[in-house]
Amino acid sequence: MSSTEQGTSSAAPAEPTTAPESAAAPEVPESFYYVHGKDKVVHKVSAGALQHSALIHGMISNLGYTEEQAKANPFPFENIDGDILQMVVDWCNQHKGKPTPPEDTNLPKQKEKLFDLVLAVNYLEIKELLTYCCKQVAMMVKGKSPEEIREIWMIxxxxxxxxxxxxxxxxxxxxxxxxxxxxxxxxx
Amino acid sequence: MSILSGNLLQMPIDLLKFPNDLLREVLKLCDPFELYKLSKCSKKRSQKATILRGTKRWKISYYGGNDMIIWTDGPNYRFKQTDNPEDYFKTTRRYGNYMYIEFPKGGPVELFVYLLELFGIRTVEFLEPSFGEFDNVSKVAKLSIDRKMEVEAFRIRNIEEVQDVLDFMPLLNQMDITREFQCSIKFPPEFHFEFVKYPSQIYIRESSWFTIGQLLDCTCVRIELDNSTFNNRDLDVFLHEWKNAGAFPNLRVLKIESEKIDNQSPILEMIPPITNVNNPRIEVSINNKFYYHILDGVPVNKDDGTEGWLKVELGGYSPRLQFLIADPADTVVEEIPEDDDDDW
Missing domain, CATH: 1.20.5 (Single alpha-helices involved in coiled-coils or other helix-helix interfaces)
Structure with missing residues (x-):
């Protein structure tokens, strides 16, 4: 799980701790970027993990930031709650460089805000996670009665x-x- | 346990606040049963769901009883009537994919309309009265006319009251039957019917009313006429007409069974039986939208070079003519080794 730190603004983040390395550490030093959500908590994420997000990948692909520049310019996602962004970052770290299985259950352990998670994943264009989230939303009503569907989907x-x-x-x-x-x- | 498999799934989620593209992704994963149940929550919201889900390509089939089938790109879904409220919306996969529902007061026809409107369906896959029941099917057929719907296959078999079908037949030409028409009804001798437009395939089991004039006008890909009254001369006229370049451009298979086919006069200058008696035996088969094959046929050529394979048999259950028109794109001509028969 990636470490985070509380920052007061995106312009001057304090030193975040490094995300854990996977068992097989890359030989070439990896570049890192910084993101924060509504709560301004800055997450340090590797470029490899961020590749899951088409939006962020598109933003960073031509930046060529140095470590210092990246740290000084975290990407602000003010429309995403901090805990939701944390879930997304964790998921991206866990699936760095790996194809997502069709039935992925290896997701961060949280028990709320699926709606916000889906919206965030959609915004960040994380296709595999979005597919999985949508599947989970659809699965919520499998075998349910109309009254149950009405309650679950708030219709x-x-x-x-x-x-x-x-x-x-x-x-x-x-x-x-x-x-x-x-x-x-x-x-x- | 993950965030998406734990208690979170039990929490309500305001689906309708999803942006449309996201809602569409979720709804794409919903099957006809779920969309039907959604329609029972809220008709208005389910209409939006149906539009986003893109169900217009789904098809419906009805066989006259108390169930209706929705054909999707994947499996079929059967809506089956039950009078027991405890069973409403229960599903079973025992003999296919069933969901038990309460039928509307207007019965199957009202349900048919409901499903058409719910899923935006424009095509009937199969319409066929079974168990002798024709009334509801004829109502659904009339509905298909009123709504200008395509009916891919219409089959009339096993009807108890021939008069019901006789009363219905004038409406047949108003239906848009595209793929197949099957009829097994033995009509009275004075019965007469002419197609205004032919579907791709016709199979008429009691076809004494189908005249040579109709056969010469027929635009079908596949024609099968049993208990016909065609004689050698009729078939000779037809095949000579076929030989003209450009004649019967759609025709791929003709099968006629008639007691009037005999060995008294030639068909295409050949006296029946007309079969290939040489070795090796030749099997010609079409495998396209349907499968058909002829074993021991005789090649005959159209003026433009198109190859047909003809076989006329006099023995067996009934004398019959089979005629297959080859197309290199989907036709296989194979030599059957003599030893093959010994394997059986």
Whole structure:
């Protein structure tokens, strides 16, 4: 699991600890980059692990940063919660240089925020993990009744949808009436 | 245990807040049973799911009973009626992929419409009344006409009341049957029917009503007519017509069984039986959208050089003519070694 550290800003991260080396350490020193999420915790990740993310791989492929430059310029992913980014980084480290098996269960141990994880993985374009996550989301409703599916996927009933639509229309009507009244007041 | 296999999976997830491309990835992994159940949660949301899932290429089959089959790119899914609420949405793989459901008040026809609309289906794979029940199938056939749907295969067999089929036949030409029409009904002698448009293949078991004029107009790839009234002269006329360059461009297989085929007059200047008696024996087979083969056929050529293989037998269950038109792309002509028979 990669070590992380709490940083106050992406511009001046404190010294992070190095991610653990795999059993067979590469002969050529590997380049590292730094990423942080909403919580500003900086993660040091090898370029090899980051190859899983098409988005980050595209960003770093032509940078040619030195270690110091990379450290000084961590990639900010302000739209991703820190714990979610941690899961993603861990997964990328664990699967560095390895093909992902179709039934991958070797994922970081956490018990929440699947929705955010899927969105983050989608944003970071980690294809293998996304496929696996989507499969897991689909598997959630296998063999379930409609009522169970409704609860698991938080699907409103048609009646709830209609009520929400009515409410939205009502609100829009009120807002429009308020604007008209305000405009009339201005005109006077 | 992983994040995705532990308690996390039991937690609700607001699927509908997923962006469409992501939602599509999840829905692609859902089968017809899951989408059907989703439709029972919320009709409005399931319509969106169906659009994203891309189910328009799925097909439906109906055999007149209380189940309906959805054909996907993978396995088939059968929706089967049950009156026991405890069994609703239960699935079994015992004799195929079944899910038990409550049928709507309007019965199978209403369910058919529901599934068409739910999955955006435009094609019927098979439509065939079984167990003598024709009423629901005829209603579904009318529906296919109204909705301008393609019906790939329509089969009328084992019907108890011939009158039901007689009443239906005028509608047959309004159906868009593309691949196959099969009919095993013995109609009354005065029955007459002419196809406006032919599907790719026809198999008519009691074909005395099918005239030589219709055969000469037929555009099918494969024609099989049993209990026909064609005689040697009819078949001779047909085959001479076929020999003209450009005639019957689609035809690959013709099989006629008729008691009127005999050895009293020639077919293509040959007196039946017409078979290859030389060694080695020759087997010609087509393996394309269907398989068909002729053993011991005699080669005959069209004016443009196209090769056909003809065999006319007089013995056996009924005299019959078989005619296969070769195409190098899918036809194999093989010599069968004499010893092969001894292996059996």
């Amino acid at each position: 409103p009933t048609d009646a709830e949808d209609e009520a929400a639509e009515k409410e939205a229309k009502k609100r829009a009507g009120k807002e429009a009436a308020g604007e008209t009244a305000a405009a009339a007041g201005d005109a006077k």
